[in-house]
Amino acid sequence: MNSVEKRAILGVGGIFALRMIGLFMIVPVFSVYGDNYAHATPFLIGLAVGVYGLGQAIFQIPMSLAADKFPRKPIIFLGLILFALGGMIAANATDIYEVIIGRALAGSGAVSAVLMALLADVTREEMRTKAMATMGLTIATSIMLAFAFGPLLVGSLGMSGLFWLTSGFAVLAMMLLFVVPTPLRVLKHNLDNKSIGQQLASVLKIGDLNRLHIGIFALHLTMTAIFVLLPHQLSEVLGLSVRQQGLVYLPLLFIGFAVAIPFIIVAEKKRKMRQVFLGAIGLMTAALALLALGSHVGVGIVLGLLLYFMGFNLLEATIPSWISKRAPVANKATAMGLNSSSQFFGAFVGGALGGILLTQPNLLAWGVLALIMGAALLLIFPIAQPPYLSSTTITLPKNINIQDWSRQMLAVDGVDELVVMAKEQVAYLKLDKTQLTDDSRQTLSHLVQSPLDI
DSSP, X not given: OOHHHHHHHHHHHHHHHHHHHHHHTSHHHHHHHGGGSBTOOHHHHHHHHHHHHHHHHHHHHHHHHHHTTSOHHHHHHHHHHHHHHHHHHHHTOOBHXXXXXXXXXXXXXXXXXXXXXXXXXXXOHHHHHHHHHHHHHHHHHHHHHHHHHHHHHHHHHHHHHHHHHHHHHHHHHHHHGXXXXXXXXXXXXXXXXXXXXXXXXXXXXXXXXHHHHHHHHHHHHHHHHHHHHHHHHHHXXXXXXXXXXXXXXXXXXXXXXXXXXXXXXXXXXXXXXXHHHHHHHHHHHHHHHHHHHHTTSHHHHHHHHHHHHHHHHHHHHHHHHHHHHHSOGGGHHHHHHHHHHHHHHHHHXXXXXXXXXXXXXXXXXXXXXXXXHHHHHHHHTTOOOOOOOEEEEEEOOSSOOHHHHHHHHHTSTTEEEEEEETTTTEEEEEEOGGGOOHHHHHHHHHHHTSOOOO
C-alpha cells in the first residue's frame, strides 16, 4: 500500500473502532443494569439495547445518498456530532425512556456507509480488497473488545460512565477524520441528473447486493439478541457476575478471530469468497442450534459461542470487501448505506426480540435465532462470486487544470472512474481492460505524460 492508503486505513479504521467500541460496550451489560432505570421492563430494556440500530437504519440511506452527491467528510462530521450528543443524553438519563431517546439520537449519526465509501475513494482497486477486509476485521475486533471490556468497566464506571465514554470516543473520532485524505471524485456516470428514486433503484435491482443485505441483517439480529440473553444465562449456569463474564468473552473472541483469519485470506487471495461466506453462515446456524440444545451446561455455552464468534468474524470481514467489488461505481455510498441500514435494522430487531425471548425457555429462545440464521442461509445461497477489477495509480502531471484534465481522462474508452487527491499529487484510475484499445492506451500515456503499463 502507498502512504495515502495507509493514512486512510489508519484514520477510517480508528473512527470505526471508536464508534463501535462506544456503541457495543453497552450491549452485554444493559440487560442486567437496565433494571436500575425507572419504568424499566424486559421489552424496554431490549428496546434500549437495539434502538440505536433503528436510528441507523432510518438515517443510513439518506446520508449515503447525500454522500454520493456531496463531499463525504462534512456528512461524517455531522454524524459524529449526533453520536456524541446521544451519548450525553443517555449518560444523564434517570429513566429507561431517556436512555432510549439518547440511544436513538446516537444511532441517527449513521455514517458507517459513508466512511466505507470514503475509504473506497482513496484506495486502488487492487488494494481495496485488503482495505475493506481490514475494515471488516477492525469492526469485528472492536465489537469483540467492546463485549469484553463493557462488563469489566461497568462495575467501576456504571452505565452513566460507559455512556460518557461513548461521547468521548466520538470527539476523538472527529479528530481522526483530519488524518484521512480528502479526495476529488470524478465519475463517468454522473449522478447529478438522477433522482433519489433512480439512484436507489439502480442499486436495489442487483440481487447479489440484496443477498448481502440479508446476511448482515441476520448477523446483527442474532448477535444483539445473543447479548441480551447471555448475561442471565452465564449467571445462572456458571454463576458468573457481569464483570466476570467479560473474562469469558475475551479469550473466546480472540480464539474465534485467530481461527477466522486463514479463511479470510483464502476468501480474498484464492477468490473463494462465496464458499467462505456461505460456510460462515452455516457455522453460525450450527452454533445457535448447539446453544439451543446445550445452553443448560457450561460447555454447551462456551463451544456455541466460540463457533458463533468464528462465523461472526468471517462475515464482518468479507461483507464490506464484497460490496466494494459489486456495487456500481457511482453508487458506492448508496449500496453501502443500504447494507449498513440492514445491519442496524437487524440490531434493532435483535434487541427487541431478545427482550421478548428473555422470558422464554432456553430451547425456544435459541431455537428461534437458529431458525432465523438458517433461513438467511437459504435465501443467500444463490449468490455468485464477486467481480475482480483493476486500477492504477498515477502522479498528477505538472501545471494542469485538474477539472479539464479529469474530463479528458474520463473521455478515454476503458476509464470508468477517476479519484484525484491534489494535495498528495496522485490520482487513481479505475479501468475496464476489456474496453481499452491501443489508441486509448496511447491517449492515456499522453495525458499522464509518461508510459502506462496497462
